[in-house]
Amino acid sequence: MTTVLANIGGRTLGIVAGMGAGVVFLGSALAWALRPPAKIRLIIQQIRAIGVDSLLVVLLAGLFTGMVLGLQGYYSLRKFNAESFLGAVVALSLLRELGPVLSAFMVTGRTGSAMAAELASMRVTEQIDAMHAMAINPVKYLVSPRIVAGVIAMPLLTCMFNVIGIYGAYVVGVGLLDLGSGSYVSGMEQSVQLRDVVEGLIKSATFGLIISSVCCYKGFHALPMATGVGKATTEAVVLSFVLILVSDYFLTSVML
Amino acid sequence: MIEVIDVHKNFDHQEVLKGTNLTVEDGGITTIIGGSGSGKTVLLKTMIALLLPDSGQVLVDGTDITGLGQKPLNEIREKFGFLFQGAALLDSMTIFDNVAFPLRERTRLGEEAINGKVLERLDQVGLKDMGYKYPAEVSGGMKKRAGFARALVTDPEIVLFDEPTTGLDPLLGKSIHRLIADMQRRLGFTGVIVSHDIPEVFTISHRVAMLADGVIADHGPTEEFLESPNPAVRQFLKGESSDVA
Numbered sequence: 001m002t003t004v005l006a007n008i009g010g011r012t013l014g015i016v017a018g019m020g021a022g023v024v025f026l027g028s029a030l031a032w033a034l035r036p037p038a039k040i041r042l043i044i045q046q047i048r049a050i051g052v053d054s055l056l057v058v059l060l061a062g063l064f065t066g067m068v069l070g071l072q073g074y075y076s077l078r079k080f081n082a083e084s085f086l087g088a089v090v091a092l093s094l095l096r097e098l099g100p101v102l103s104a105f106m107v108t109g110r111t112g113s114a115m116a117a118e119l120a121s122m123r124v125t126e127q128i129d130a131m132h133a134m135a136i137n138p139v140k141y142l143v144s145p146r147i148v149a150g151v152i153a154m155p156l157l158t159c160m161f162n163v164i165g166i167y168g169a170y171v172v173g174v175g176l177l178d179l180g181s182g183s184y185v186s187g188m189e190q191s192v193q194l195r196d197v198v199e200g201l202i203k204s205a206t207f208g209l210i211i212s213s214v215c216c217y218k219g220f221h222a223l224p225m226a227t228g229v230g231k232a233t234t235e236a237v238v239l240s241f242v243l244i245l246v247s248d249y250f251l252t253s254v255m256l
Numbered sequence: 257m258i259e260v261i262d263v264h265k266n267f268d269h270q271e272v273l274k275g276t277n278l279t280v281e282d283g284g285i286t287t288i289i290g291g292s293g294s295g296k297t298v299l300l301k302t303m304i305a306l307l308l309p310d311s312g313q314v315l316v317d318g319t320d321i322t323g324l325g326q327k328p329l330n331e332i333r334e335k336f337g338f339l340f341q342g343a344a345l346l347d348s349m350t351i352f353d354n355v356a357f358p359l360r361e362r363t364r365l366g367e368e369a370i371n372g373k374v375l376e377r378l379d380q381v382g383l384k385d386m387g388y389k390y391p392a393e394v395s396g397g398m399k400k401r402a403g404f405a406r407a408l409v410t411d412p413e414i415v416l417f418d419e420p421t422t423g424l425d426p427l428l429g430k431s432i433h434r435l436i437a438d439m440q441r442r443l444g445f446t447g448v449i450v451s452h453d454i455p456e457v458f459t460i461s462h463r464v465a466m467l468a469d470g471v472i473a474d475h476g477p478t479e480e481f482l483e484s485p486n487p488a489v490r491q492f493l494k495g496e497s498s499d500v501a
Contacts, residue, residue, distance in 0.1 A: 122346075125342055125344060125347075126340045126341070126342060126344040127344050127345070127346055127347070129301075129306050129340070129344065130338065130340055130344035130345075130346075132306055132333070133304055133306060133333060133336065133338040133340075133416075134333070134338075134357070134358045134361070134362070134406075134410075135330035135331075135333040135334045135358075135362060136357075136358065136361045136362065137326070137330075141361070
């Protein structure tokens with residue numbers, strides 16, 4: 001019994017210590033990001049890496065999510081003779097919820113994992129130690145630009161996801177089913193407010209912060225051994241998914 | 257001068273350094289030898305605070321680096337160059353950019369001055385025409401040379417070498433040793449080498465220290481060390497020599 005309690009206590013302490021270390025790491029990265037000279041070139045490189053690497057999967061996911069929403073929404077709304085609300089339903093679902101969350105999942109899988117693996121590999125091959133030895137701060141050079149880039153690139157990708165998702169639902173609703181084009185667009189115009197768009201983008205910027213900081217943290221603190229890269233990458237992806245969903249609930253409850 | 261004073265270091269309750277004491281005099285090359293897992297690399301990394309001891313002091317020119325904040329520690333680290341066992345080149349950069357990296361990040365030198373300095377160092381290590389290649393595109397020996405050029409590009413007072421010939425064939429190993437000795441003579445830095453490459457490494461060492469069971473078993477000028485009556489040293493040298501032969 002004592003051993004069980006000790007194990008539970010030990011694990012809890014480990015989790016709390018890990019959370020504390022993560023917050024300190026994020027604070028340090030943000031503080032370094034604000035200290036001149038700004039690493040503009042590195043930030044742009046990272047925005048390009050996150051944006052370009054994830055663009056195709058984000059567009060594909062957005063298109064098919066929109067098409068499924070169009071299909072499901074049309075038949076569900078038809079039961080209540082409310083097909084004309086399809087545009088509104090699709091747009092609000094995508095802008096407020098599905099766009100930020102699903103594009104964050106795509107970016108985690110595509111770019112977040114690569115980010116964690118790259119930093120973990122640098123840890124294993126002593127490249128991070130080499131930076132310390134050269135009196136160059138690896139957090140400022142490697143982590144801060146990735147976190148800033150994540151916060152900037154994520155809302156941009158979410159916008160792409162939303163646009164192509166709305167178009168996908170339009171193709172299904174108007175092109176394949178019997179819904180009128182004017183009905184789809186006017187329903188959207190009447191129900192979507194600027195606030196919906198802004199709140200969705202705030203969510204996606206927060207998810208960008210979560211993905212980049214979690215993946216950088218896990219990669220940066222990988223165990224310096226052969227299995228360290230795989231373990232860090234898996235942990236980074238799983239933790240990012242969980243934190244995206246948890247923070248989504250709290251952000252939604254605050255913003256509603 | 258580097259003074260390691262009564263340094264203890266544990267990993268997962270295993271004590272690697274057990275009160276190690278060592279003084280690295282300015283100038284010349286000091287080589288640290290010892291069996292596998294004896295803590296040579298740990299000792300080397302404590303000299304630049306890449307690993308912090310659990311207790312004890314590491315003085316660099318009289319300053320204890322074990323409790324320093326980031327800024328003063330970086331000021332001390334600017335005195336050092338470090339050649340890692342696998343060279344630790346940044347694989348996202350070309351060899352030229354790797355060598356230029358500390359100059360671009362740490363100094364206010366213009367690109368022209370940086371180019372001149374980098375090309376000089378690449379020329380000295382025999383890689384003048386290889387700067388455009390990425391680390392993944394060159395051999396192990398070239399990586400070590402590039403790592404050496406990067407370690408030297410800031411004109412450090414002290415250069416630390418972690419197993420500089422590991423993974424290289426004997427001829428390449430000899431050429432790296434010759435390069436280290438040649439550059440030390442030309443630039444006058446203090447070299448500290450951790451090596452398994454016995455007896456080759458003795459040809460370029462001015463002083464030798466042997467780490468055994470977590471402490472320095474014996475140390476002194478190379479000629480005296482090789483005649484050491486210390487049983488641990490005799491046994492190690494005999495064993496290693498017969499292996500090499």
